[in-house]
Amino acid sequence: MIPLQISPFQYVANGVVFSSIIVLAAIGLSLVYSIADFANFAHGDLMTVGAFSALFSVGFLRPMLGDAGVFGLPLWFFLALAFGMGAAAVISVITDRVIYQPVKGSDSIGLLISSIGVALVYRALVFLSFGTEAERYGVPRQGPIPWVRETLGIAVTPRNLVVVTLTIVLVTALHLTLTRTTLGRKMRATADNADLARVSGIRTSEVILAMWLIGGALAAAGGVFLGLEELVRPRMGFDILLIVFAAVILGGIGSVYGAMLGGFVIGMVHELVPLFYQWGISPVGSRYAAAVAFVIMVAILLVRPSGIAGDSG
Template sequence: MDSGRSGSRRLAIRLLLLLAIGLLSAILPATSAAAQDSEQNTESVGGTIRGPDTEPIPDIQVMVTKNGAPIGEDTTDAEGTWEIPLPEPGSYDVAIDPDSLPDSAVPREQGGERLTDVQITPGQQRIVIFPLVNPNEQSDGDEQQGSTPTPQQTGPSFGQRFADALLSGIEYGSVIAICAVGLSLIFGTTKLINFAHGELVTIGAMVAFFLNAAAAGPGIQLIFAAILAVVAGALLGGLLERGLWRPLRHRGTGRINLFIISIGLSLLLRHVILIIHGSRPGSYTDYNIQEQLEFGPFSAAPRDLSILAIALLTLVGVATMLQRTRIGTAIRAVSDDRDLAETSGIDVSRVVLTVWILGGGLAALGGVLFGLAEVVAWDMGFKLLLLMFAAIILGGLGSAYGAMVGSFAVGIVAHLSTLWFPVELQNAWALLVLIVVLLVRPQGILGRKERVG
């Protein structure tokens, strides 16, 4: 009888998670449109122009053209940022006026003040970078422009594109895994479907961005900014547990009510971030411009390899903690059976608090890595939340290892699908894999079978 009730509860929770994915799928387009309801276009191109000393440069004129016709122009503000709305997706040329540059800064390569064929996909807010150096460090762009056809004319082979997409998918999956593991541990110990976990991801990225790149920030190196962001995320996770979720649980608040409260908390945090940061995406000042490293059919920037290495080491560390430490054993015990763990002498409240601190720190780290791989935006964590839920269900409810496996599956499928289908559909194919796996194995990849009834 008890196992039947347990199976029924897990089935109900699985349905709630699927409902959450449905809500995310419905809300994502609406929130993106709401954030830009005062703008005529959803596509734009922008960026931050910094000098050789990494300080922002104001009053630089930037122009966008298409087939020779002017589309728009802007001037960098005091923080060096600029943004130009675009009428539609397509290919554009972006250029800066060399006469508006200070004498101490020139493009890294001759002719580098103009970027051609900048591709803009539907709804994209693309970041464009103009690397500037001291005048005596400028290189001759003609060295890379011979009379023979360039690699751009022939393009990479399918094998190279497959290898690059596979590596990008593994990197993407590793970032999802870092965020999803914390969400899975929180769910396993509290049975809370935390809709606000995406905002913990965004806050981690925003803290690092403020410390590293914001004009009002101290401008510290990204590594130290990331460490402080992880600490801030961990403290915020612990604060939410002690100040919000624990009192609600002690009052006997039901799981459905807690789920609805997490949705409200998500909306509150997201729009506070929007007010503080604004809708314009940004990027960190470090590790933006790097040469691609090639090994066999694979090619990647050192930044991307570092992201992958940090993510994998973090996941190995979490797995080791869960298997070989007392607190890890306690976390697994509480996840398996909270009541039994409590009667066995385990301090469940302390375990839950530890999980929230760990989950907040992991989410913040995932946000920093995601912002480094792409851009820092006010809704970046919310967009990632859909894939986190999908990874948790795909891997198996309540299993941290299942969340890891599910995350890599989601990331790899999403990126490999871009070889044949538009990039806008990459997340849809990942969700299709979720549906197929659940039809064949309803408990998920690493989930345990439960008898219902």
């Protein structure tokens, strides 16, 4: 099918890009899991909502800003990214207030099932607003960066670099928020033990607000990057939800840093499956990349349900 031997480094490069997206998504899912204590099945569709919100803003940003660019991408793209992140953050807070908080009993199972409903509503609204077709942001096509191609023999586009760089910036900002600010410390304390945090006088409502804002914004960033790398599709978020869950479980539910690590590993594995297949390590090819993530997840549940970063037991 592919005549030329693709360099193994190419798969690694693809893996880093895909990992960035999964890491961003996994952080939000993990935050909700640890602080609000439920598996949020609407998280994938929240990514979609973020990606389409950004697409919507492109409609007015692009005429305003023209084609001025930075880092090889037009300026409007960065503003659209910010718009999408903001929109998803606001939407997830509203969803929490209107739907999750009033759920009777608010136990983790009732919330989980409600989140399925939320996922379907999100997707339906995307369908109704943008139609069912796949879209593009309209960022001009760029070739691979020449010097990388010459030195390493792999194709890396400027937009790949932007995705990875911005992910590193966002993750670092989150790390600083969690470790250096009072709010961040409160969030970590609540994630560790919600009851204890409440008893010791932490206003959990403030923490929950921050959690939805941060989780929503990062999910949207992941969604926009996924849309930039591939296509902006109404099912894009739901389709990778399983992979994001696998990342969170691999990292250990409730551990934000575990989610980052898990996201990186799962993202890499997902992109390396074809390579493993070539080398005869994996029995299946890229069509089963999601299935491989699933198998890893089940293996983790069997061997170490608390994940690689969680407590033993």
